[in-house]
Amino acid sequence: MSFSKNVKKELSLIKPEKQCCLCAQTYGLLLFGRSFSSTAVKVLTQSKEAAETYIQSSMDFTGIEPTLIITKSGKFSVKFDSPDDRILVLNSFGHSEKDVILRINRANLEDECCYGAFIRGAFLSCGTITDPNKNYHLEFVVAHKQLCGDLLSVMHDVGLEPKNLQRGNNHILYFRNSEEIEDVLTIMGATESSLELMGTKMVKNVRNKINRQINFETANIARTINASMAQINAIKKIIDKKQFDSLPDELKEIAEIRINNPDMSLKDIQNEIGEVISRSGVNHRLNRLVEIASKLK
Numbered sequence: 342m343s344f345s346k347n348v349k350k351e352l353s354l355i356k357p358e359k360q361c362c363l364c365a366q367t368y369g370l371l372l373f374g375r376s377f378s379s380t381a382v383k384v385l386t387q388s389k390e391a392a393e394t395y396i397q398s399s400m401d402f403t404g405i406e407p408t409l410i411i412t413k414s415g416k417f418s419v420k421f422d423s424p425d426d427r428i429l430v431l432n433s434f435g436h437s438e439k440d441v442i443l444r445i446n447r448a449n450l451e452d453e454c455c456y457g458a459f460i461r462g463a464f465l466s467c468g469t470i471t472d473p474n475k476n477y478h479l480e481f482v483v484a485h486k487q488l489c490g491d492l493l494s495v496m497h498d499v500g501l502e503p504k505n506l507q508r509g510n511n512h513i514l515y516f517r518n519s520e521e522i523e524d525v526l527t528i529m530g531a532t533e534s535s536l537e538l539m540g541t542k543m544v545k546n547v548r549n550k551i552n553r554q555i556n557f558e559t560a561n562i563a564r565t566i567n568a569s570m571a572q573i574n575a576i577k578k579i580i581d582k583k584q585f586d587s588l589p590d591e592l593k594e595i596a597e598i599r600i601n602n603p604d605m606s607l608k609d610i611q612n613e614i615g616e617v618i619s620r621s622g623v624n625h626r627l628n629r630l631v632e633i634a635s636k637l638k
């Protein structure tokens with residue numbers, strides 16, 4: 342199941358306790374459906390749970406039951422068939438069949454408690470969220486410009502700052518920041534999804550950290566091997582040019598250790614040398630070998 346469907350499933354399980362919040366949720370669901378006018382009051386959704394909530398919430402608040410149809414493509418279409426029912430539904434939210442431009446009637450958001458319920462309803466009807474493993478993106482797709490502007494101002498009232506764009510004929514309010522998306526989910530009441538998002542983010546961060554560490558270590562190993570190869574070539578050249586015996590004892594010792602142990606780190610060589618020497622002392626001796634070799638014709 343997609344993350345979006347999961348979020349909608351979680352939101353559908355929330356039953357508004359107060360009548361004011363039931364009104365706000367139902368209003369959000371209906372107003373942000375496919376259509377909210379005297380010719381059609383309907384929603385089209387991929388989420389079975391969102392469709393069921395649309396039906397249940399409508400029945401609980403208006404007493405009128407809309408009809409559910411499953412389309413050929415497997416979507417859920419819910420609508421009020423009778424023109425009289427549609428007018429009753431519009432009227433119960435203070436809308437008239439004569440409305441020309443669709444706006445949010447703030448009278449349906451009685452109290453602070455109602456804002457979360459309203460946004461939840463709107464999201465169930467017109468929202469989507471991308472799987473946080475792929476990307477951080479949550480959006481509301483609204484068909485009317487003024488209605489989108491009104492939703493934006495409701496969101497501002499609860500401290501949300503979505504971005505705004507137009508896609509085809511639709512007006513989109515969207516969030517791309519993981520913390521903002523957590524806030525939207527929490528305001529709508531999707532605490533579990535919000536926690537899941539935080540968890541995913543933590544796993545992502547740890548994974549990135551581990552990858553950086555692995556890259557760093559791989560680079561280190563590559564550096565060690567490259568340096569070791571250069572030192573071994575230098576020692577071979579010194580032997581070829583019959584200069585090995587003329588090396589000071591401490592260089593002979595380290596040359597023998599290196600040529601027999603190409604993959605030893607400086608620290609390993611440090612432990613192998615029979616005297617107290619620092620790691621940079623080891624490095625210095627190896628560099629002297631490379632330098633001596635480079636001067637040989």
Ligand SMILES: [Zn+2]
Nearest residue numbers: 361362454455
């Ligand atoms: Zn309320």
